[in-house]
Amino acid sequence: MVAPDLIKAAQMGDRDALITLLREIENHVYRTAYYILGNEQDALDAAQEALIRIYTKINSYEEKAQFKTWVQRIVTNLCIDKFRRTKPTVSIEQHDMSFTDHKTVEDEVMSTYIAQDIREAIDKLPEHHRSVVVLRYLQDFSYNEIAESLDLPINTVKSYLFRARQQLQGILKDYNKQQRSDAVRG
Numbered sequence: 064m065v066a067p068d069l070i071k072a073a074q075m076g077d078r079d080a081l082i083t084l085l086r087e088i089e090n091h092v093y094r095t096a097y098y099i100l101g102n103e104q105d106a107l108d109a110a111q112e113a114l115i116r117i118y119t120k121i122n123s124y125e126e127k128a129q130f131k132t133w134v135q136r137i138v139t140n141l142c143i144d145k146f147r148r149t150k151p152t153v154s155i156e157q158h159d160m161s162f163t164d165h166k167t168v169e170d171e172v173m174s175t176y177i178a179q180d181i182r183e184a185i186d187k188l189p190e191h192h193r194s195v196v197v198l199r200y201l202q203d204f205s206y207n208e209i210a211e212s213l214d215l216p217i218n219t220v221k222s223y224l225f226r227a228r229q230q231l232q233g234i235l236k237d238y239n240k241q242q243r244s245d246a247v248r249g
Contacts, residue, residue, distance in 0.1 A: 065130050073121050081121060085114050091131070091202075092117075092138050098197040099142040101186045109145050113138045128211055135204070135212040139194055184234040192227035195220055 065087055072080035092113050097106035116137050124133050185196055194213060198204040210217040 067126075067130075070121075070124065070130055074124065081118065084121075085118060088117070088131075088134055089114060092134065095135065095138045095197065095202055096142050098185075098201045099139065099194060100145065101182065105145060109138070109142050113141050116141070129208065132204075132208050132211045135198065135202070135208070136214070139198070139212055143190055143194065180235060181231075184231050187234055188227055188230055192223050192230065195223040196227045196231070199224060 065084060069080050069084050069087075073084045089110065093106055093110040096109040096113065097103065100106050100109060113134075117134060120137075124130065185193055188196065195209055198209045198212060199206075204212065206217050206220050209215070209220045213220070215223075
């Protein structure tokens with residue numbers, strides 16, 4: 064993710080290195096915040112707060128953990144705190160769709176609806192399940208990295224993921240049933 068010499072330079076007080084470091088991780092930080100919070104404005108606020116915290120706490124980073132895990136822990140904890148303080152809202156956003164030669168318009172529209180259903184299903188998970196799902200499937204973290212980021216035993220991470228997958232399957236089945244009944248009525 065980030066070069067170790069860049070991290071060391073930032074820790075030694077090299078302002079340019081620190082700014083470069085923050086620029087390299089800002090998209091990752093925002094994506095994580097967005098996946099957890101599900102709202103663009105909240106994600107922007109949380110990402111900015113996380114980057115400030117990383118900026119001020121860079122000297123507390125120790126090489127015992129991977130840098131991306133340390134960053135992830137900061138972002139995830141901020142998002143969980145923010146999520147606890149505010150009631151989650153569901154927002155319907157316009158998504159730009161790019162049509163390619165390989166897919167039909169119908170395929171693109173269906174992909175968009177499926178992605179939206181999955182996003183809404185993830186939003187319905189309890190926060191501890193949502194966090195592990197986001198880290199595992201959207202941020203591609205290993206079980207060990209998730210355990211380290213969330214300060215959980217690895218077996219708890221596996222258990223949360225198992226339960227979250229079961230819950231997601233149930234939620235998505237309910238969506239599917241609802242869509243079929245809407246189609247019959249419509």
